[in-house]
Amino acid sequence: MHIRSRQNAAVALAGLAVIGGLAGCSSSTAPSGDADTQDAAPAPESGAEYTDGEYTATGDYQSPGGAESVTVTLTLADNVVTAVDVTGSGSTPNAKKFQGEFIENISAEVVGQPIDSLNVSKVAGSSLTSGGFNDAIDQIKADAD
Amino acid sequence: MPTNVDASPNATTLMFDAIGTRWQIDTADPLSSTLRVGIADLIDDFDRTWSRFRPDSLVADVARSSGTFDLGADAPAIFALYRRLHDVTDGAVSPFVGGRLDALGYDANYSFTQRGIPSPAPVWDEVALLVGTRLTTTRPVSIDIGAAGKGYLVDRVAELLHSAGHTAFTVDASGDLVHSGEPIRVALEHPFDPALAIGVLTLGGGALCASATNRRVWSNGLHHVIDGRTGQPTRSVSATWATAADAATADGAATALFFTTPSELSAALPIQGLRMFTDGSVEYSAGFAAELFR
Known part of the structure; x- marks a missing residue:
């Protein structure tokens, strides 16, 4: 299982929080010190300046199916995460399933841009309704006045 | 209109209302009158079988009495x-929610008057x-x-369209779109403001379908996407998009x-x-290949 995606810092850091949660499951058998960090690790203070580069950490956790691990690689540029690479060991079917769910469900905040400003040939949204539906709504609104 | 279709001197656009929504079919080559009739017949046949709103449909018969x-x-x-x-979906998506939509007022007369207390759709296997x-x-x-x-x-x-020899076309039934030919760019409409896209x-080929609760809404959070387990309209998710072949x-x-x-x-x-x-906020599978605006 190996999925690479590019997204903003907030999303990537939210992902890391989940990794931390997974690693935390293992506290009795696999101390979080097992996670190793390559390259320079910046101090995790809010507002801190981070050094550009690629960072990798591996979190181990104990699942009912045995020891599992998840490796996360982040690329930082100008304090923004420009790439996230998550690899799960996923040696058991359940591990594959849960890691897959974590890896594949990507969350983000989005903003709207005017469709007029986009060079598109189609719009996909809710169904436009034919006359009957809208006429009926208009009638009900008129009756309610 | 698809850009590749625009580029063709023979491009044809066919627009019509059917099965309760707006359709637009763009083809790079002209649509023969035979094919237009074929499309109309196909849709009409389908409607006559499946329309919940037609008293003469087959599903209307199924709603009137049990049998085969x-x-x-x-x-x-x-x-x-x-x-x-x-x-x-553990039964949330069910073909038997028609009665629940009726009860909520999304009925053949578009009464939009809720009757009764929401209840689950019938259990399929029962x-x-x-x-x-x-x-x-x-x-x-x-x-x-x-x-x-x-x-x-x-x-x-x-x-x-394919069987009539068309290779470059878009069939857009307002929210459900199939495309064949050169890739087209499709805006993902913002569910809170149809002038915006998220x-x-x-779309290189295949289908993109969208669903949202913003247009078919009649009152107080009542809309047309029904959870078969409760008979209630869904909450919290406001719009969805899916791609498939x-x-x-x-x-x-x-x-x-x-x-x-x-x-x-x-x-x-x-x-x-x-x-x-x-x-x-949005949530998507890793393979959903859209450019999202952050």
Whole structure:
């Protein structure tokens, strides 16, 4: 299982929080010190300046199916995460399933841009309704006045 | 209009209203009158079988009395897809929510007057069994294939175009879109403001279907996407999009995404999905290849 995606810092850091949660499951058998960090690790203070580069950490956790691990690689540029690479060991079917769910469900905040400003040939949204539906709504609104 | 179709001197656009929505078919080559008639007949036949709003439809018969009904050649594929959607959403997607939509006021007369207390849709295996094309019911049931039927019909129209030799076309049934030919860019409409998009998807071929609760709303949070387990309109997810090779699957997936996550659904069906919540955040499967605006 190996999925690479590019997204903003907030999303990537939210992902890391989940990794931390997974690693935390293992506290009795696999101390979080097992996670190793390559390259320079910046101090995790809010507002801190981070050094550009690629960072990798591996979190181990104990699942009912045995020891599992998840490796996360982040690329930082100008304090923004420009790439996230998550690899799960996923040696058991359940591990594959849960890691897959974590890896594949990507969350983000989005903003709207005017469709007029986009060079598109189609719009996909809710169904436009034919006359009957809208006429009926208009009638009900008129009756309610 | 698709850009590749615009570029053709023979480009044709056909627009019409059918099965309760607006259709637009763009083809790079002219549509023969035979093909236009064929498309109209196909849609009319489909409507006569499946429309919950036509007293002369087959599903109207099924809603009036129990028995065995031949639902025709499309039934096996539609019910097979519904079964998968039903199972992956723990019964939330059901073809038997017609009675619930009626009770909420989304009925043949567009009364929009709620009657009774919301209750779950009938349990599939207790009320109906499809063998071949024949449906046997234990009691009258109101079938509504709104979750995937429009996409299925879009596929059938696309098949007609293909078999008539068309290779570059877009069939857009307002929310359910199948495209063949050079890639087109499709805006993903913002569910809170139809003048805005939250992203752009480049569709090389296949289907993109969208569902949202913003247009078919009548009052106080009542809308047309019904959870079969409660008989209530869904909450929290405000819009969904799904891509698949065919529109039936993508359309059904767009409905299922109101009840299950994109990754869970993409593990069960050959789809990629994106959904937006009422708080404005989105969630998508890793393979959903759209440019989203951050």
